[in-house]
Amino acid sequence: MTFINFTEKTLRTFTFTVFKKMGCTDEHATLAADVLLRSDLRGIDSHGVARLSGYVRLWEKKRINATPNIKVVHETPTTATVDGDSGLGLVVAPFAMTIAIEKAEKYGSGWVAVKNSNHFGIAGYHALMAVEKDMIGISMTNASPLVAPTYANERLLGTNPMCYAFPAGKYPPVIVDMATAAAANGKLEIAQRANKDIPDGWVQDKEGNNSTNPNELKNGGSLLPLGSDKDHGSHKGYGLSATVDILSAVLSGANYGPWVPPFVSFLEPPSDPVGEGIGHFLGAMRVDGFRPTADFKSHLDNWIETFKNAKTVDPNKKVIIPGEPEYAFEQERKQSGIPIIDVVVKDLNELADKLGIAHL
Amino acid sequence: MTFINFTEKTLRTFTFTVFKKMGCTDEHATLAADVLLRSDLRGIDSHGVARLSGYVRLWEKKRINATPNIKVVHETPTTATVDGDSGLGLVVAPFAMTIAIEKAEKYGSGWVAVKNSNHFGIAGYHALMAVEKDMIGISMTNASPLVAPTYANERLLGTNPMCYAFPAGKYPPVIVDMATAAAANGKLEIAQRANKDIPDGWVQDKEGNNSTNPNELKNGGSLLPLGSDKDHGSHKGYGLSATVDILSAVLSGANYGPWVPPFVSFLEPPSDPVGEGIGHFLGAMRVDGFRPTADFKSHLDNWIETFKNAKTVDPNKKVIIPGEPEYAFEQERKQSGIPIIDVVVKDLNELADKLGIAHL
Numbered sequence: 001m002t003f004i005n006f007t008e009k010t011l012r013t014f015t016f017t018v019f020k021k022m023g024c025t026d027e028h029a030t031l032a033a034d035v036l037l038r039s040d041l042r043g044i045d046s047h048g049v050a051r052l053s054g055y056v057r058l059w060e061k062k063r064i065n066a067t068p069n070i071k072v073v074h075e076t077p078t079t080a081t082v083d084g085d086s087g088l089g090l091v092v093a094p095f096a097m098t099i100a101i102e103k104a105e106k107y108g109s110g111w112v113a114v115k116n117s118n119h120f121g122i123a124g125y126h127a128l129m130a131v132e133k134d135m136i137g138i139s140m141t142n143a144s145p146l147v148a149p150t151y152a153n154e155r156l157l158g159t160n161p162m163c164y165a166f167p168a169g170k171y172p173p174v175i176v177d178m179a180t181a182a183a184a185n186g187k188l189e190i191a192q193r194a195n196k197d198i199p200d201g202w203v204q205d206k207e208g209n210n211s212t213n214p215n216e217l218k219n220g221g222s223l224l225p226l227g228s229d230k231d232h233g234s235h236k237g238y239g240l241s242a243t244v245d246i247l248s249a250v251l252s253g254a255n256y257g258p259w260v261p262p263f264v265s266f267l268e269p270p271s272d273p274v275g276e277g278i279g280h281f282l283g284a285m286r287v288d289g290f291r292p293t294a295d296f297k298s299h300l301d302n303w304i305e306t307f308k309n310a311k312t313v314d315p316n317k318k319v320i321i322p323g324e325p326e327y328a329f330e331q332e333r334k335q336s337g338i339p340i341i342d343v344v345v346k347d348l349n350e351l352a353d354k355l356g357i358a359h360l
Numbered sequence: 361m362t363f364i365n366f367t368e369k370t371l372r373t374f375t376f377t378v379f380k381k382m383g384c385t386d387e388h389a390t391l392a393a394d395v396l397l398r399s400d401l402r403g404i405d406s407h408g409v410a411r412l413s414g415y416v417r418l419w420e421k422k423r424i425n426a427t428p429n430i431k432v433v434h435e436t437p438t439t440a441t442v443d444g445d446s447g448l449g450l451v452v453a454p455f456a457m458t459i460a461i462e463k464a465e466k467y468g469s470g471w472v473a474v475k476n477s478n479h480f481g482i483a484g485y486h487a488l489m490a491v492e493k494d495m496i497g498i499s500m501t502n503a504s505p506l507v508a509p510t511y512a513n514e515r516l517l518g519t520n521p522m523c524y525a526f527p528a529g530k531y532p533p534v535i536v537d538m539a540t541a542a543a544a545n546g547k548l549e550i551a552q553r554a555n556k557d558i559p560d561g562w563v564q565d566k567e568g569n570n571s572t573n574p575n576e577l578k579n580g581g582s583l584l585p586l587g588s589d590k591d592h593g594s595h596k597g598y599g600l601s602a603t604v605d606i607l608s609a610v611l612s613g614a615n616y617g618p619w620v621p622p623f624v625s626f627l628e629p630p631s632d633p634v635g636e637g638i639g640h641f642l643g644a645m646r647v648d649g650f651r652p653t654a655d656f657k658s659h660l661d662n663w664i665e666t667f668k669n670a671k672t673v674d675p676n677k678k679v680i681i682p683g684e685p686e687y688a689f690e691q692e693r694k695q696s697g698i699p700i701i702d703v704v705v706k707d708l709n710e711l712a713d714k715l716g717i718a719h720l
Contacts, residue, residue: 066398076468077650078438107467108436113650136611136696151677152670164603166610174606176599182592199591208673226593231559233586237593239536239682240600242667244522246534250526250659251496251650257666274662289439290473290611295440299610302634306617307602310512315510322599 001191003339006360011049011338014348018052021355023066024058024088026289032090035121040338045124046186050344053351055088055119056356057265064088064118070095078107078347081252082114086277089120089141093280097126097139099305100284104135108289113252116276119143119263123163124177124326130165130284131173131327132291137165138283142255144262148183148222149238153208156257159184160244165323167287169297171304175323180241181241182234188214191303199280247281254279361553363699366720371409371698372397374708374720377446378412378564381715382419383426392450395481403689406546410704413711415448415479417625424448424478430455438467441612442474446637449480449501453640457499460644464495466500468649473612476636479503479623483523484537484686490525490644491533494653497525498643502615504622505540508582509598510590513568515582516617519544520604525683527647529657531664535683540601541583542594548574561588599700607641609699626666 012033019029040048046333058064068087072080078101082302084092103110120126123139130137143158159179166174183202191198191214198214205211206220210229217223225237251258254275261269261278287293340348340360349359372393379389400408418424427712432440440459446454456472463470480486483499490497502516519539526534528596543562551574558574565571566580570589577583585597610615614635621629621638647653670679700708700720709719 074649074651076646076649079645083651098660108439109469109471111469111645111649117644136607149667149670149679151672151674154671156667156670166606174602176603178593178596178599182587182597198430201592204673226596227542228588228592232561232588232592233538233597233684235656235680236538236540236586239538241680242534244689246526246663247496247524248659250656250663251647253651253655253659256659256663274659284438285471287611288437289434289436289471290441291613292432295613296610297615299616299634300606302615303606303610307509307512307516310509310516311514312511313512313513313564319509319512320595322595322602334639 002342003346004342005337005339007337008037008041008334008358010172011040015049015052017357018056018351018355021357022056025067027056027266028088028091031094032088035090035094035125039122041126041333041334042122042326042331043120044326045341046184049340049348051119053347054263054265056351056355058118058263061265061271063261063265064354068092071100078103078110080112082112084114084117084277086116086118089118089278089280092280093120093126093139094129096280097129097137097282097284101130101133101135103287104130104284109283109285110227111283112281114248114280114282115249115252115279117254117278119278120213120280122177124165124175124323126282127163127175127177127288128173128284129166131167133284134167134288136288137163137282139163139280140244140248142245142260142278144260145258146185146217146223147225147241148204150225150235153204153222154258157238157241157245158260159223160241162240162244166300167250168304169301171301171321172327173323174300174321175305175326177323180226180237180238180244182226182228183223185223188217203231244281249275250278252279362702364373364702364705365697365699367697368397368401368694371400375409375412377392377717378416378711378715380447381717382416385427388448388451388549392448392455395450395454395485398485399482401621401690401692401693402482402484402686404482404686406544409700409708411479412534413707414623414625417714418478418623421625421673423621423625423629428452432459438470440472440679442472444474444637446476446478449478449638449640450548453480453642454489454497456640457489457497457642460642461490461493461495464490464644464646469643469645471643472641473607474640474642475609475612475614477638477640480640481520482537484525484535484683486563486642487523487525487535487537488533491511493644494648495646497523499523499640500604500608501638501640502605502620502638504620505579505618506545506583507585507601508564509583513564513582514618517585517598517601517605519583520601522600522604526660527657528664529661531661531681532687533683534660534681535686537683540586540597540604542588542597543583543588545577545583548577559591561592582698591709604641609635610640611641615639666688
């Protein structure tokens with residue numbers, strides 16, 4: 001594998017230009033590029049510019065609307081449902097989180113369910129919008145079905161991530177941002193490229209047998225929920241994924257379970273939808289709605305120090321504070337640039353040719 | 361093992377009488393008994409009357425206040441912090457959930473963090489209070505440290521349960537109510553009694569090695585987070601447990617991490633508390649704050665049917681809807697009574713002797 005290093009600015013300009021070519025407004029193209037770049041900066045390479053050509057292919061198939069009329073269709077003082085009008089989730093989710101934050105500013109908390117959207121990038125981006133306002137941020141989304149619930153031999157749930165983010169004082173925010181599957185598809189792809197087996201407990205084959213073959217998903221198998229099997233709590237991973245699906249889609253009027261449209265353009269969405277597009281759920285709570293912000297932050301700092309300094313099994317492996325590795329990546333990559341794997345660079349330059357814009 | 365069958369009424373009267381002997385008001389004793397009975401009815405035997413003598417021992421040590429002045433100490437229209445005044449969590453948590461529900465009735469949602477409380481029974485009880493009002497109920501609590509975060513060789517987190525509950529139409533509510541550890545302590549106790557090994561991935565010994573010995577926790581070992589090890593996502597279980605700890609305690613002003621006071625009376629609380637008592641976090645969101653309740657319920661019914669009817673690996677094992685087994689227990693035990701294991705009956709009758717009340 002070869003990596004080519006790019007500055008944040010180069011990748012941002014390229015990404016902005018691609019979204020402009022799709023017909024996005026300047027404002028939307030800037031925002032969508034920011035969500036993808038934030039992912040690359042934070043070391044979550046699977047959710048950044050590597051996905052750009054995927055968004056474009058969905059737009060070509062008219063499954064993404066580059067000029068959506070995003071609007072609130074139902075609300076109370078602290079709750080709302082947003083119709084994303086088939087827009088980029090990268091734009092729809094920040095719109096919804098902005099509403100949640102506005103409601104929280106007025107009433108202490110705000111909660112927005114979203115329907116008729118598309119892939120929203122990293123969950124952490126949206127939750128961090130709240131953290132920047134000294135609020136607790138919550139974000140989740142459903143996704144196309146790849147995961148079999150406990151006992152099932154059918155893909156009924158996405159990797160359905162949930163994110164909780166908390167502002168700290170002298171430390172970076174604590175950000176729990178996790179897929180509810182035992183392992184996300186990106187880890188299978190790494191094993192495929194390296195031609196290596198994967199650990200037991202990540203996938204089952206199409207008969208429902210445990211497998212260590214990283215290609216199992218392509219062969220009709222399924223990912224397993226966090227917990228892997230019943231003995232190890234897979235019913236809990238399944239329950240969390242179900243929670244994300246219900247909050248994101250049953251509550252908003254989006255598609256849920258096996259009806260969630262696939263992110264890949266070569267698979268058609270189900271012909272019998274039960275809702276509109278995919279769904280998200282976003283929330284913000286003012287920290288000072290519960291106690292003075294300075295008190296919360298100093299105790300969260302103490303929490304962080306306690307966990308960072310815990311006795312470990314291997315003295316070379318410290319306890320990791322959720323969000324800390326991504327924060328470290330962000331500081332480093334802002335300085336030294338973002339390494340992009342050669343196959344992604346090739347893909348992006350082919351995209352540039354197709355759209356008639358300059359290569360990376 | 362021998363079980364003795366009791367009617368719900370017999371157990372309820374006995375439990376009420378015990379709480380009255382502690383000095384609780386009629387109202388509090390009725391409520392606390394209801395929380396414990398609901399657990400036994402729902403088949404969660406570990407959290408019902410089996411814990412009654414534990415509550416009494418904490419009261420004897422003056423760590424539970426039978427006549428608390430429970431009050432709101434901080435609030436906005438949709439958020440609040442409650443001081444439980446060292447009361448029974450069985451009483452403090454319903455008080456807090458009632459406030460969350462009142463706020464949701466007015467503003468769409470309500471969120472209450474609780475400090476200075478004690479063990480609150482099953483998380484599901486409190487979340488179901490919201491469901492009965494056609495709201496989504498959320499409840500969580502921190503607990504005394506038994507779980508080692510990923511890489512740690514120290515107990516820093518409780519089994520910290522989280523619960524999300526959703527009202528359905530023709531089906532029972534969907535209730536995801538789960539400890540964030542790979543397996544709760546109750547499962548270890550069952551293996552101890554049966555003199556059997558436990559699966560790999562539930563505990564580590566005091567050196568941090570994987571172990572299948574159900575007595576490991578007594579020997580200085582730790583429970584493992586949901587996911588069991590890093591390869592299988594234990595950092596996610598740790599992240600969820602951290603989320604519960606932060607929302608329940610860092611946000612409310614309760615003790616967190618290793619400072620959470622133990623539920624057992626023979627262990628003293630840490631002498632350097634960072635907050636007051638243990639913490640909970642409770643929330644309620646009106647379903648009709650997002651879409652008409654009837655629409656939500658009919659789609660949740662469709663979700664339930666889809667998952668119930670999924671193709672399974674073993675035709676004899678159906679996909680289980682979260683909350684369904686507990687609902688089935690409740691229907692059955694209301695009719696046929698509640699089986700209590702003989703050692704618990706003996707313990708309760710010794711408690712009766714101590715308090716000078718009639719045996720079970």
